[in-house]
Amino acid sequence: MDTRHRILDEALTLFSEKGYANVFVADIAERVGIKAPSLYKHFKNKQAIFDAIIEEMNLRFLEEAGTLRINGADAVRDAEIYRHTSEEQLITLGKNMFLYFLHDDYTRRLRKMLTIEQFHDSKLADAYMKQYVDDPLSYQGMLLGLVVSSGGLQTDNVDIMTLHFYAPIYMLITICDREPKREADALNTLEAHIRQFNRLYARTDEGKTKRRNLSRVVIDG
């Protein structure tokens, strides 16, 4: 890795741990193994380092398009997996997806940095929302839509179904970002979540008409 990329790499690490303002140019240089003034041969100033990280992020995000994919690859394969997979396999895939986003070095550091800096620059808030909320919901929603049309699961509202699938995963990731020691617990919860999600929405052998009784109340008051 050349010096320029090592600077970006170490800067991202530090920014994700302390936030931009708490990282000094000398800190980055020290990690790279050079002195601070040498760093200015590679970047105009400190802000340019941050900007370069964001630029690379945008390039990567553009390539990946809909993130939080089940297999991290293409949508067609994901759709097939959803259509033809047993509950046990779906759980394994869900765990792999969860662990990838939690452990992948680049993804993890970037997510933390965006979390810290998001209120400082609305473009970063937008990037956070797109990457961790809107794109995953849209992508998972597309897949779950396929499952619903193939009869694997059943619902009147795919968007809410998708929210029910993804929101717990999102929450478990935010938990483990902050307290990594809870990861084992989170994995168990994730498994129980997917099992229960599957059970709640996969009632194809029960009466469909009763299911449409939308105005049910918890207990009639």
Next chain:
Amino acid sequence: MDTRHRILDEALTLFSEKGYANVFVADIAERVGIKAPSLYKHFKNKQAIFDAIIEEMNLRFLEEAGTLRINGADAVRDAEIYRHTSEEQLITLGKNMFLYFLHDDYTRRLRKMLTIEQFHDSKLADAYMKQYVDDPLSYQGMLLGLVVSSGGLQTDNVDIMTLHFYAPIYMLITICDREPKREADALNTLEAHIRQFNRLYARTDEGKTKRRNLSRVVIDG
């Protein structure tokens, strides 16, 4: 409000918008309407201002105990509401809870500040987790447990049921914190979420034995 409290108030506002490191003592002083040196008559230094905010937070959190309460008051009343409320009333209550936590000035600013500063100090990460994850899950779980034992809803796993209820609300709050203009959308989603949650778990009139068939698969592969 005396000067000391006005300093804490303006400091919290600024910290929640820019983060501790990006707020200067002179900024806080200016908002209060004094000069920076005068501020040192009230606090030893900048860090002492932050610490005082955290101290007050801990006092308030201790008082409130389990947060994200449906009516913001006591558990007994909340439990009665859960037991005897129609779906429509539950939605109204859910929306009120959501809007309170989104709009309450103190709660909102503190949540944003903790979000920014959580990776800088593990004590802040703990406070965030307790306040926005563990306490709400534990409190809502207690209430939903009551509903389950009274027969209003049905499940084998109250913890996952609680996750299914709360995780979407948590996610909607994080969305609106970043993009307030999405609040109207979020409220509609919240309503649809509670309706669907209620429908999924309130199947008391359908076959209970079939419900226990836990090893169902999406499509047998």
Next chain:
DNA sequence: GTCTATAAGAAGATAGAC
């Protein structure tokens, strides 16, 4: 491209008058 030396400026904090 890397270094040492150093300039330039920002921000936290203090001194002492009122």
Next chain:
DNA sequence: GTCTATCTTCTTATAGAC
């Protein structure tokens, strides 16, 4: 308790040798 003036320290960034 508030002010003006000032000190101190820290951090970014530049100059110029190698």
